[in-house]
Amino acid sequence: MSQQWDVVIGLEIHVRLALDSKLFSGASAQYGASPNSQVSFLDAALPGTLPVVNEQAIDYALRFGLSIDAKIPEVTRFARKNYFYPDLPKGYQISQMDDPIVGRGQIDIETEKGPKIVNITRAHLEEDAGKSIHDEYDDWTAIDLNRAGTALIEVVSEPELYSAKEAVAYMRAIYNRVTFLGICDGNLQEGSFRCDANVSLKPKGSEALGTRAEIKNLNSFRFIEKAINYEIKRQKQLLESGRTVVQETRLYDADKDQTRSMRGKEDANDYRYFPDPDLPALNITAERLAKQRQAMPELPEAKFARYCEQWQLAEDDARQIAYDVAMASFFEQSQAITRAKAAENAKFLITDFNALLNEHGSDLQDTKISAGHYAGLLDAMASGQVSRKIAKQVLNEMWTSGEAAETIIEQQGLAQISDSDALRQIVTQIIADNPNQVQQFKDGNDKMFNFFIGQVMKQTKGQANPVQTKQILEELLNND
Template structure:
């Protein structure tokens, strides 16, 4: 982007809450059901139906607010957001306007310039709309109301991000929060986590905000970065040509890598918000807040600090594990059941175990080897029964057979050779068989040492105790 211009970005992130039923009806809210099979009379907008709030959705919203150090007001009010669209059968959406359930909060993100605080304006509860399908029939659009009424929290940031990378970092931080809180499944492909990006540009040094456009329904961290960058370049091109930016809603076309106009952008008063007469204000009691505060988990930043400071992990390894909720749970469970060093656990988990999962094409949550069985293999490495190289083959056999590591090692005779006399004999024989290499090593070629280690490992099929082997080689190669 030209150095004469700067971006101003704010995000509205929609988080689908992982509840069994919808926000105001008892109908199921599961994804993937056949079209219009999960629609109650209320969801369909039939006259005479009355909404009843989902308590779990309220709890989840409070839990999120606490996780971002937000103000939780003593009461909250639902409002009707009026607009007419085929996938909104009531003619209005039940949302919140003046009294949202979550007030101002903040999160800290890491940027190229260091840590940066992004303020959260608010987060409010609302019901999702249905889905319009435009490619099923040639002459008609289809409507699927299964999604209508599913509970969302919309997290609205202040316009404080100045480039697309910061926007992605902020979006990832909110994603980490809601998935670690257990309030959202985080499935981007299913639309469980998506955002609208408000983008404007202005000359560097100008305080007044430029006219913004809104890019709707971005559900990919990669696409949000590309969409924002494209939109900023489009606006700069128009302004530098003497034109003006139109306040509008745009869609991002990933295949063409461009945004295109969808409709003019409405303001809040266009929706004629007013308190929903079918619902009384809801009191948020101190007891409700305390109950959700007790459920707050340890977030990645704290995990990383503990993994590095208490468990001795390298910062990069700690960060990878801490930011993956399932991996962190697996790591900690296996640590509890194993006597092996946490550092060995981390390296084997990120290396050989992750490679096996990738080869099998499954996620850690679907692993055929649980944390307890995995811990048993770690112990076999820690007590010197097998080397890490042999342990990789044992891991593969555990996956295929379901057997414990100790049983596989015993049945296949894979136990590590730690007998001092046997290893001494091997070392002496290798030295005697390779006089040229011995001369080279003693002449200053230190790299030749690995040759001797390799020869012994080859003869023992990797079963020689590596620590003892190296000690004996150092002794006899002097």
């Protein structure tokens, strides 16, 4: 019997704070500027410059700590993390070590086995490094210091994740939290939210943890799952062949779907942390914490409970909307002005609208469809003006044109036919044209009823009122 293994995973998530300026300088922190155009003397490590902490970064970190029920210290300190790298001009990074601004906390995640609480070891503030740009063909490296000094929160989990899917669920939970709080824009492509994954294997049931390998800079939910699964497979093959896992830092190559060695993994003492002499300790007052509590928005778990109680949404629907900041905002804006029931709004949003987003690979906030125009489409369905099938057609047109639902329905003549006399005339003619099918229905073939429904919808291009059509067909087909 082959050896059985337990997988142990811990994540270090780097959250770039949505600030106009950097953590210790007044230089712009906006993304996308031309290289080295947003660099202060401090960022470039010119002699004589001194850091001044961005107070809003402190508040954002405290807001995050409160949201995970974390222990907040009375005093927090910055430290120097020493290492040499070309994109780190000072030769050290200003971070936190012994006195982080956020202590132990926890967050709920949803797993395949049900809800799970994941403990968070700490979250600390630190400045980001610059960016090295490599050209493999001409063999040169350039340095862009625009990113140097931008404010990050590093969120460190306990090693309590036991599969790649659990790691993704945890990463999504932190992502939802920081975007709901408004402290991070959540742009994965721009590196606003990225993760380092520590992965190890140990014999099943063993208390001792195995040697871990760290996979750096994962900025995709799909890639983190693939990278961890590859690393689990790699370590398993090493251990089962009698070799050992080396403690190291690895990179994930998405094109080859594999991790590769980057460098040996350092321990904390390798960085020679010591308190930063240029930055005094910060006192976290009760007044400051109270102010941040007041600034807290409604969190996903509270939204979920409210949706279920206030609008009687199904739990699965409520959870899917409540834990997505853009979808929750869109849902609430549209529900405030539509006559449709909340459950119908939720179902159409989750299924039809979400399918359209997935088809185009777009985010909700990037579409041409406003919450007001979407509410108009819900009203048209609720009033019987259009069927759900036609509503999906209108939604596609709204996606392309950005026009209001009522305008599209009127211009394209898509309103549902609800004139009883007109429908009766159409149904009567279809029955007259299909005597064989009529006889089959009268002989007990109930499937023929759907045949006639289909014929009516075909002739009316899907615009016949389905309830009225059904009633008229039942009356005429059962009339001897």
